[in-house]
Amino acid sequence: MRFNTKLLHGKTSQGFESGQTLPPISQVSAFRYESMEDLEKVFEHKKMGYAYTRIGNPTIAAFEQRINELEGGVGAVCTSSGMSAIAAAILAVCESGDEIITGSGLYGGTIGLFHDLEKLGIHTVYASDLSESTLKSLIDEKTRLVFAELISNPSLKVVDIAGASKVAHEANIPLFVDSTTATPFIAHPLLFGADAVIHSTSKYLNGGGNSIGGVIVDGGKFKWDFEKHTALSDYRKYGQRAFLLRLRTDIWQNLGGCMAPVNAYLSYIGTDTLGLRMERICSNADKLAHALDKLSGIEVNYLTLPNHPYHKYVEGELGGYGGGILSFRAGSKERAFAIINSLKCVCIASNIGDIRTLVIHPASTLYVQASREEMEAAGVHEDTVRVSVGIEDIEDLIEDFTQAIESSRK
Ligand code: PLP
Numbered sequence: 113m114r115f116n117t118k119l120l121h122g123k124t125s126q127g128f129e130s131g132q133t134l135p136p137i138s139q140v141s142a143f144r145y146e147s148m149e150d151l152e153k154v155f156e157h158k159k160m161g162y163a164y165t166r167i168g169n170p171t172i173a174a175f176e177q178r179i180n181e182l183e184g185g186v187g188a189v190c191t192s193s194g195m196s197a198i199a200a201a202i203l204a205v206c207e208s209g210d211e212i213i214t215g216s217g218l219y220g221g222t223i224g225l226f227h228d229l230e231k232l233g234i235h236t237v238y239a240s241d242l243s244e245s246t247l248k249s250l251i252d253e254k255t256r257l258v259f260a261e262l263i264s265n266p267s268l269k270v271v272d273i274a275g276a277s278k279v280a281h282e283a284n285i286p287l288f289v290d291s292t293t294a295t296p297f298i299a300h301p302l303l304f305g306a307d308a309v310i311h312s313t314s315k316y317l318n319g320g321g322n323s324i325g326g327v328i329v330d331g332g333k334f335k336w337d338f339e340k341h342t343a344l345s346d347y348r349k350y351g352q353r354a355f356l357l358r359l360r361t362d363i364w365q366n367l368g369g370c371m372a373p374v375n376a377y378l379s380y381i382g383t384d385t386l387g388l389r390m391e392r393i394c395s396n397a398d399k400l401a402h403a404l405d406k407l408s409g410i411e412v413n414y415l416t417l418p419n420h421p422y423h424k425y426v427e428g429e430l431g432g433y434g435g436g437i438l439s440f441r442a443g444s445k446e447r448a449f450a451i452i453n454s455l456k457c458v459c460i461a462s463n464i465g466d467i468r469t470l471v472i473h474p475a476s477t478l479y480v481q482a483s484r485e486e487m488e489a490a491g492v493h494e495d496t497v498r499v500s501v502g503i504e505d506i507e508d509l510i511e512d513f514t515q516a517i518e519s520s521r522k
Contacts, residue, residue: 115297116387124178135174137377141165166370175376178383179317179327182296183309186332187356189364190325190376194292194312195221196369197326201288201310202257203367204359207343208233211254215242216489217267220478222290223486238489242271247279255285256341262301263293263430265464266439266474266498267491268413270422273429277305284337286355292316293464297390298433302331308355313371315465316436318382319389323375328364330356389467389503393436396509397501401438403510407517413491414438437464439474439491439498442520448473448497450520457504457512464500469509474498 113122128135143162145151153159162168172190180188191197206212206229214226216238226236235254239246242260251258258280260271277287286307291299295316301309311317313325336355338348347354347362364370371379401414415426415434426434442448452460458469462477472478475494479487487493501509 118181119178119384119387122181124174124181128174135171135377135380137374138162138165138169138171139373140169165373166368167365169370169373169376171373171380172371172376175313175371175380175383176327178380179296179311179313180329182383183291183329184300184302184331185309185329186353187360188327188329189356189359190313190327190371191364192326192369192371193324194290194310194314194326195225196367197310197312197328198222198259198290199225200359200364200367200369201308201328202229202234202259203343204355204363205286205341205343206234206256209254210234210256210343211252212236212257212259213239213242213247213250213255214259215239215261215264215269215271217264217269217491218261219265219290219292220474220482220490220492222261223482223490241269242276244272244275244279247276251279251283251285255283256343258285258287259290260287261290261293262299263415263435263437264491265293266413266437266496268415268420268422268435268437268439269491270415270425270429272425273301273304273306277307281305281334284335284340286334286336293435293437294430295386295390297386298394298430298435302329302333304429307331307334313379314463316390316393317386317465318379319385319465319467320378320382321463321466321468322382323372323378325371325375325379326369328359330359332356390433390436392503393467393501394433396503396506397436397438397499398434399506400499400501400509400513401434404438404440404513404517407514409443409521410517411441412438413440436501437498438501439496441493442495442497442517445473445475445494447520448495451513451516452497454516454519455512457508458499458502464498466500467503469502469504470500472498 154161176188289301289306
């Protein structure tokens, strides 16, 4: 089955207890048992069943299995948010004294998390890029993880997953990829060599902007070196499944960041239309970027523009698509604000991946905690406007952005 058909009729779209076409919403905290012996067996993993929603829930499981199927992993764990997914994934493999290598141009919240991890003794090294040569020169005996955003938000740098994973694997280091902005419609990081994929499901997977969530999918192929990855040493007997098992039965469960069942349901029904939405969003973004690129006095950043530095990945890793985010530099913060304020067919809102076009001035919002250097390294400047393109009629979007940009000249 192809992408859309699989979403509607694939393995994880059926088999619900009464033949429901969608997973029933089990919006409960706990599950009731006939006898203490039965519940004991569930806790001992001797009997399939659910005990408590922070540890497992059938609605959440349905969404986990769906994303796992879409990404081609061996198992997935849903979390309360994208940030909690990134935190849990990192804390499952890193401990005090360990180092992470990451690229520049990350989402501001992730940079904030890396700051927090410094206080726990986990240090992050920022590479100018994650090319094979740069990565090789940075990996040392303390490195435990390479973390990358596939298409960074909002700088739109793309990681060569095959190259980065090759170098990381030669040093026995896994590569974890935040694929939020790409989605499984555009790219399959696990197929290109990544070891785990992370999504903020709050964005494109949900699509309707109605719930926050995250997910981690384990590729299950990485051969953990338990002398190096001592954070996983108690899970040695599980071999290549050590990460998934530590995540599910230990760090994620104990941090307590489970997804709400109703959010799992909303995200599940959101993914039903992921293919349709992404096709429309990517087409709109491409047309809008090309139209805005013709206007003078602004500098447009979008992957399918022919002179974009990461353009070559569009036809490779990204399957012909440039994603739904574009940004442009307006010349000054004042002009950026003036343009944003005179748009009529968009929402001024701090999110991406909605069916509605969303616009924001990242420097005064998402990067307000970051230093100037971190912000500029993330591709955000005082005059940057970020646009998360939606599914509106493209003619309206082009007309609206053109009038806003032209009127801001006056
Ligand atoms: N990763 C990326 C690339 C993001 O853009 C975001 C949020 O914008 C996150 C992670 C964090 O996701 P959440 O807001 O669901 O915690």
